[in-house]
Amino acid sequence: MPASFANSHLSSSTNLKRKAYNDDDNIDHPRKLPAIAEHNASRPLQQNRSAINVSKLGVGPPPLTKPRGPAITTARTTRATSAPLKPSAVPRPASRVALASRTGVARTTSGPLAPTVISTQFQTLQSQVASIEHARAADVARLAADMDSERSKVAELQANHLAMSRELATARTQELSQRRDLVNASDELDALRKKHAREVMDIEMDLKKRDREIRELNEDLRIVRGDLERERDAGTLLKATVAQQSTAQITLQAQNSALQAQIGALQSSCDFSADTVTKLRLDLEMAQKRVEVLEQDAREAEMVRRRLHNMVQELKGNIRVFCRVRPLLPSDLPTNIDDVERARAEALANVVYPDQRDHREIVLSASSESATGQERKETWSFGFDKVFEPHSTQAEVFEEISQLAQSCTDGYNVCIFAYGQTGSGKSFTMEGGSASSTVGMIPRAVDQVFQATEDLKSKGWEYTLEGQFLxxxxxxxxxxxxxxxxxxxxxxxxxxxxGTRVTDVVVQALHSPAHVRALLARANSRRTVAATLMNERSSRSHSVFTLRIRGTNALTGEACSGALNLVDLAGSERLNASGAGSDKERLKETQSINKSLSALGDVIAALGEKSEKGDKHIPYRNSKLTYLLQNSLSGNSKTLMVLNLSPLAAHLNESLCSLRFATKVNNTTIGTAKKQTKSTS
Incomplete structure (x- = not known):
């Protein structure tokens, strides 16, 4: 806070104090009326001494004494009291009657003052003393308030002083920093001056050298001129010969000068070209070294990425289970209905997804009537690595699967198979629809593998891809x-x-994703499909698409091979629900499908027991499906099972069976996947 502001506050407080004191001095203190003299009636009224002391000191009234009036011989008259008069307002009475009329006291001519008059004066004095004390208390309170205000102003001034001290310290620190910068700048300036002095000295030395060369040339020129003069003296004897020779000499000198100029220009150009070539060679060497370092860093980064990617996949588990619930289709509802919303509510099973953050839990509930007629509610809760709700898209599902497809190019065997009852959406999940947004897992995985192999070409990797469809x-x-x-x-x-191979099957070399899509369309047209009561195009067979990848790196001498198995299992169904019992062919197909799926469950159960108890026989040969997928389930592969569920309440029992089977698979441990690598050196 500036000093002028503080001085203004101090002056204002001083003015307030002076005003308070002036106000205290201007208080109209009451004054005592003197007793009426008997013999000096013309003497003016004087102010009571005790009242003057009170008004001057302001410390309270003096002790009260009872006034005594002089004896009056005349007849007594009554006297009335009135409010005390200010000293300046008391007139000088001309006579006793005038005094009695101004003071309001009636006396008798013969007796003393009446007691009533004395008491009235005493009360008047008390009221005056009380008003004085009240005024004094008010002055004390006002002075205390002024003192508090002044203290707060002093505190504010001290705070401002402290802030200004801090700002001064900051300014001093900045000044020291600027001084240090100035010293550093001075040192740099001195260094530049020294460097400039050295350069000037070098230039002066060069100038001296040039001057020396010029002197030498001048000396040579002087000698040549002397020789020329001698030659001219001798040339007078042979004028004709000298004339011819001089003409030839002039011509040769001109040619020599032109040749010397050309030589100088060529020498300058040669020197410039040599400097340019040297600089370009240095730049080329540095660029080659930089390229080698970057290529080495890229190869090392790719190795680290593969190792970390595999570590993440191992932490997630080498056998994982995803659950996907398909949406309600128009074909699931009856055609002759009026209230569509009510029909949808009745058709849908009671399925909830409580884990909205990680999406790993699905809960099914149903109500039934017991034998006693009471309503019984049952709830089943299942947890998986990921649960996809009906509104999930193909892209969201593949986002979780894409990490396993990447592992295939890193040299690991990967198996992804879709499981579920008939009509639960397995084929749609694996193959998808015709639109780009509904493309299934198989085309998306193939596209990603081709993209990954194309990206790795810059790091020295060359891949060959082959495919088969069984x-x-x-x-x-x-x-x-x-x-x-x-x-x-x-x-x-x-x-x-x-690895695993099948005899007498066509293995196609794959060149592009479009080539793979053409092969898939050809294979789907040949796949066995029949109609059942549960699905009008129920897949009656297991399809296995195998993509083999082999890669070599000429820079590191490393080679790897992996296989991606994408399996679309046949739909699991009960004979009574599917209506296949009336047809011998459908009955045989259903029994074969259920047998292979049961064998798959036995293999997974045996793998779980083997991980807990040690050595355990795994019945891979009980089914062609399990025997074909032996390497994908024996610990050398990363396996993912996509469980597809129907949202219909009529399929609740089938959904529970599928969920229990998927839970058994999810709780199975098949060991750590092994990378299929070898050195080409």
């Missing part, structure tokens, strides 16, 4: 990419060190 129908393997009729060739499954 169908297992009634425990018989059919080649969906072959040209002949089904069941004409006997295909056998072989397991060796290189």
């Amino acid at each position: 169908e297992i129908y009634n425990e018989t393997i059919n080649d969906l990419l072959g040209n002949g009729e089904f069941d004409k060739k006997k295909h056998e499954i072989k397991h060796d060190k290189s």
Whole structure:
């Protein structure tokens, strides 16, 4: 706070104090009326001394004494009291009658003052004293308030002083910093001056050298001129010969000068070209070294990415289960209905998804009537690695699967299979629809594999891709990419060190995602499909699409191979619900499907017991499906099961069976996946 502001506050407080004191001095203090003298009636009234002391000191009234009046011989008259008069307002009475009339006291000519008059004066004095004390208390309170105000102003001034001290300290710190910067700048300036002095010295030395060369040239020129003069003296004897020779000499000198100028220009150009070539060579060497470093960093980063990616996948589990509930379709509702919303509510099962953050839980509930007629409510809760609600898109599902597809290019075996009852949406999940937004997992995985192999070319990797598409129908393997009729060739499954292979099947070299989509369309047209009561296009067979990837890196000498198995299992269904019991062919198909799915459950259960108890026989050979997927379930692969569920209440029992089977799979441990790598060096 500036000093002028403080001085103004101090002066204002001083003025307030002076005003208070002046107001205290201007208080109209009451004055005592003197007793009426008997013999000096013309003497003016004087102010009581005790009242003057009170008004001057302001410390309270003096002790009260009872006034005594002089004896009056005249007749007594009555006297009335009135309000005390100010000293300046008391006139000088001319006579006793005038005094009695001004003071309002009636006396008798013979007796003293009456007691009533004395008491009235005493009360008047008391009231005056009380008003004085009240005024004094008011002055004390006003002075206390002024003192508090002055204290607050002093505190505010001290705070402002402290702030200004801090600002001064900051300014001093900045000044020291600027001084340090100035010293550093001075040092730099001195260094530049020294450097400039050295450069000037070098230039002066060069100038001296040039001057020396010029002197030498001048000396040579002087000598040449002397020789020329001698030659001229000798040339007078042979004028004709000298004339011819001089003409030839002039011509040769001109040619020599032109040649010397050309030589100088060529020498300058050669020097400039040599400097440019040297600089370009240095730049090329630095660029080559930089490229080698970047390529090495890229290769190391790719190795780290593969290791970390595999570590993440292992932490998530090498066998995982996703659950997907399909939406309600128009074909699920009866055609002759009026209230569509009510029909939808009655058709849908009571399914909730309580985990809205991680989406890992699904809860089913149903109410039934017991034998006693009471309503009984049952609730089933299941947890998986991921649960997709009916509104989930194909892109959202593949976003979770894409990490496993990436592992395939890193040299791991990956198996993704769709499981569920008939009509639960397995084929839509794996193959998808015709629109770009509804493309299934198989085309999306193939697109990502091709994209990953294309990106890795810059890091020295070269990949070759091959594909095959098989169908297992009634425990018989059919080649969906072959040209002949089904069941004409006997295909056998072989397991060796290189992996799993099937005899006499067509293996196509894959060049682009469009080529893969054409092969998938061809295979789907040959796949066995029949109609049941539960699904008008129920898949009656298991389809297995295998994508083999082999990669080599000429820079690091590393090679890897992996396989991506995308399996669309046949729909699990009960004979009574599907209506297949009346048809022998459908009955045989349903029994074969249920047998293979049961064998798959036995294999998974045996794997779980093996992880807990140690050595355990795994019944892979009980079904062609499990025997074909042996390497995908034995611990050398990363396996993902996509459980597809129907939202209909009529399929609740089938959904519960599928959920229990998926829970068994989710609780199974198959070990750590092994990377299929080898060195090419």
